[in-house]
Amino acid sequence: MCGIIGCTGVKCAAKTLYRGLEDLEYRGYDSAGIAVLDCGGIITVKRKGRVAALLPAIEELGGTTGIGHTRWATHGRPSDANAHPHTAGAFSVVHNGIIENYAELKKELADEGCTFFSQTDSEVVVHLLNKYYRGDLKEAVLSTVRRLRGAFALCILCKDYSGFVAVKYCNPIIVGTGGGALFAASDMPALCGLAENVAVMQDGQIAFAAEGKITFCDFSGEAASLTFSTLPVSARPARLCGFPHYMIKEINEIPAAIKATASAFTSENCAEKLARIQKKRGGFTDVVVCGCGTAFHSALAAAYCGEELLKIPVRAETAGEFRYRKSSAGAGTLFIAVSQSGETADTVEAARAAKRLGACVIAVTNVAYSAITGVADVVIPVRAGVEICVAATKSYCGQIVALALTFASLCQSSSALKSMLKELKTLGAACSAAITDCRVEDVARACASSSGVYFIGRGMDYPVALEGSLKLKEVSYVPGEGYPAGELKHGTIALIDGGTLTVAIITDKTLGEKTASAVEQICSRGGRAAVVCFKGCAPLSLKERAEFFIEVPACSACLSPAVSVIPLQLIAYRTAVILGRDPDKPRNLAKSVTVE
Numbered sequence: 001m002c003g004i005i006g007c008t009g010v011k012c013a014a015k016t017l018y019r020g021l022e023d024l025e026y027r028g029y030d031s032a033g034i035a036v037l038d039c040g041g042i043i044t045v046k047r048k049g050r051v052a053a054l055l056p057a058i059e060e061l062g063g064t065t066g067i068g069h070t071r072w073a074t075h076g077r078p079s080d081a082n083a084h085p086h087t088a089g090a091f092s093v094v095h096n097g098i099i100e101n102y103a104e105l106k107k108e109l110a111d112e113g114c115t116f117f118s119q120t121d122s123e124v125v126v127h128l129l130n131k132y133y134r135g136d137l138k139e140a141v142l143s144t145v146r147r148l149r150g151a152f153a154l155c156i157l158c159k160d161y162s163g164f165v166a167v168k169y170c171n172p173i174i175v176g177t178g179g180g181a182l183f184a185a186s187d188m189p190a191l192c193g194l195a196e197n198v199a200v201m202q203d204g205q206i207a208f209a210a211e212g213k214i215t216f217c218d219f220s221g222e223a224a225s226l227t228f229s230t231l232p233v234s235a236r237p238a239r240l241c242g243f244p245h246y247m248i249k250e251i252n253e254i255p256a257a258i259k260a261t262a263s264a265f266t267s268e269n270c271a272e273k274l275a276r277i278q279k280k281r282g283g284f285t286d287v288v289v290c291g292c293g294t295a296f297h298s299a300l301a302a303a304y305c306g307e308e309l310l311k312i313p314v315r316a317e318t319a320g321e322f323r324y325r326k327s328s329a330g331a332g333t334l335f336i337a338v339s340q341s342g343e344t345a346d347t348v349e350a351a352r353a354a355k356r357l358g359a360c361v362i363a364v365t366n367v368a369y370s371a372i373t374g375v376a377d378v379v380i381p382v383r384a385g386v387e388i389c390v391a392a393t394k395s396y397c398g399q400i401v402a403l404a405l406t407f408a409s410l411c412q413s414s415s416a417l418k419s420m421l422k423e424l425k426t427l428g429a430a431c432s433a434a435i436t437d438c439r440v441e442d443v444a445r446a447c448a449s450s451s452g453v454y455f456i457g458r459g460m461d462y463p464v465a466l467e468g469s470l471k472l473k474e475v476s477y478v479p480g481e482g483y484p485a486g487e488l489k490h491g492t493i494a495l496i497d498g499g500t501l502t503v504a505i506i507t508d509k510t511l512g513e514k515t516a517s518a519v520e521q522i523c524s525r526g527g528r529a530a531v532v533c534f535k536g537c538a539p540l541s542l543k544e545r546a547e548f549f550i551e552v553p554a555c556s557a558c559l560s561p562a563v564s565v566i567p568l569q570l571i572a573y574r575t576a577v578i579l580g581r582d583p584d585k586p587r588n589l590a591k592s593v594t595v596e
């Protein structure tokens with residue numbers, strides 16, 4: 001979801017911004033652009049496509065101050081004209097978010113004589129700035145932000161100001177200082193190697209960065225202050241380190257993500273924090289686990305495991321549905337928000353909605369300084385490290401571990417938590433074995449030539465089936481569905497023919513026999529079948545019946561998705577590569593969706 005960056009006081013603004021944009025590109029890659037202050041004017045370069053498309057055009061750019069943008073299109077298709085920065089009069093602006101009242105503002109401004117060059121909602125911001133500018137930059141910015149509704153992180157250049165202005169409302173922006181220069185960016189990794197000290201801006205704040213100094217005020221114009229701290233080592237941007245893509249690199253990092261997440265749970269006293277809040281609340285009557293995309297799938301898996309451990313109703317819901325539903329959640333509810341980025345608008349708003357209903361809110365997130373942590377009563381860390389590939393892999397496994405430990409702590413049986421922590425000591429090795437031993441090439445070839453790929457499972461294997469299907473669709477664009485194995489015969493079986501492939505996931509012996517019947521039904525109708533199972537779990541007959549058979553090491557049910565998902569991630573990755581897709585930057589997607 002759009003990445004923005006600003007800098008002032010650097011040697012060459014264009015080169016600095018370009019480097020930062022490369023690290024922000026995972027947030028959107030429909031177009032990119034840079035504007036610099038040079039010789040008293042603003043020079044803008046913007047192009048449809050990836051950040052690299054800017055390179056030839058920025059070679060000649062001078063200036064020590066500038067702003068940059070990498071876009072995930074919301075309003076207006078990807079094009080040069082719709083690319084940011086939007087420049088008019090004395091100003092240039094980059095924007096992350098959505099201006100919800102842009103249509104009425106655009107009409108007002110057009111009636112006043114402004115010419116619009118793009119179909120974006122963002123362009124109204126630059127015209128508003130010009131409208132309100134009478135030589136006082138602060139006044140112009142304040143008047144502008146007070147007219148905007150929606151979500152916006154902005155970086156602004158004004159030809160009469162030697163630095164840049166950053167504005168934060170509902171979308172993230174971090175400011176930084178280092179080597180006499182000043183910076184702002186949508187996330188910390190983009191500031192690595194540039195800033196030494198950083199501060200996370202709060203909603204409703206404006207930063208004026210110029211001449212080696214940053215001052216802050218709020219939307220009423222009152223001075224505000226922010227505490228800077230050293231840029232954390234964990235925010236270092238990831239590099240490929242010899243891997244062809246981030247997706248396969250990050251799959252290989254699953255064992256480390258599991259280990260780090262389990263050890264952070266212990267070192268950050270999460271069990272104690274959970275016990276305290278549980279006691280303070282007098283226990284919980286029900287639990288809602290919420291997230292979007294892959295995070296919703298880990299929420300769903302955790303709900304199966306949580307209900308078994310807590311013996312109270314535990315349900316999973318997509319955040320986009322929860323936030324607008326008349327939910328019965330209340331003071332007795334524990335609401336667990338799951339989000340890799342911690343910035344997904346639907347998830348953050350769902351958590352706020354749960355809080356308004358009186359629920360206790362826990363955030364399970366991979367980003368320690370993200371928006372969701374500001375809403376939560378307790379934060380449970382996922383320590384997967386920076387994840388670059390748009391399709392989540394290692395963060396999913398980290399979420400499974402963090403959520404399982406959370407439920408094991410809440411069930412107040414010290415043996416449940418102890419045995420889970422003990423098992424986690426060897427889970428990394430099971431994952432490593434799955435990563436190195438799984439032979440997925442033939443299945444990936446079958447996926448690549450299939451008209452549809454259906455993933456089925458029962459119990460804990462059903463959420464994994466959903467995740468396997470999502471992964472394949474995201475990175476290879478091969479259509480399909482994830483389905484509860486028992487439901488297949490109630491409709492989707494109509495789609496099965498010789499051109500389709502069904503992947504059955506089996507990690508439980510008893511349920512495995514039931515899933516095996518579904519595979520029989522598919523094969524009898526000419527469909528091709530693959531089985532992904534825990535060692536010793538699948539009925540013998542299935543080995544002969546299925547065209548492809550992949551075994552991974554077994555583990556306990558609550559943690560099983562962290563292992564059984566690996567072959568599915570590998571299948572999705574290889575299918576994408578076979579079909580010539582870029583698995584790291586799938587079309588139409590962005591890693592962090594900070595708008596509705």
Ligand code: G6P
Nearest residue numbers: 292293294295339340341344590
């Ligand atoms: C986007 C990404 C998905 C991700 C989802 C939730 O849609 O493309 O890969 O699972 O957002 O992101 P979060 O950061 O909240 O886990």
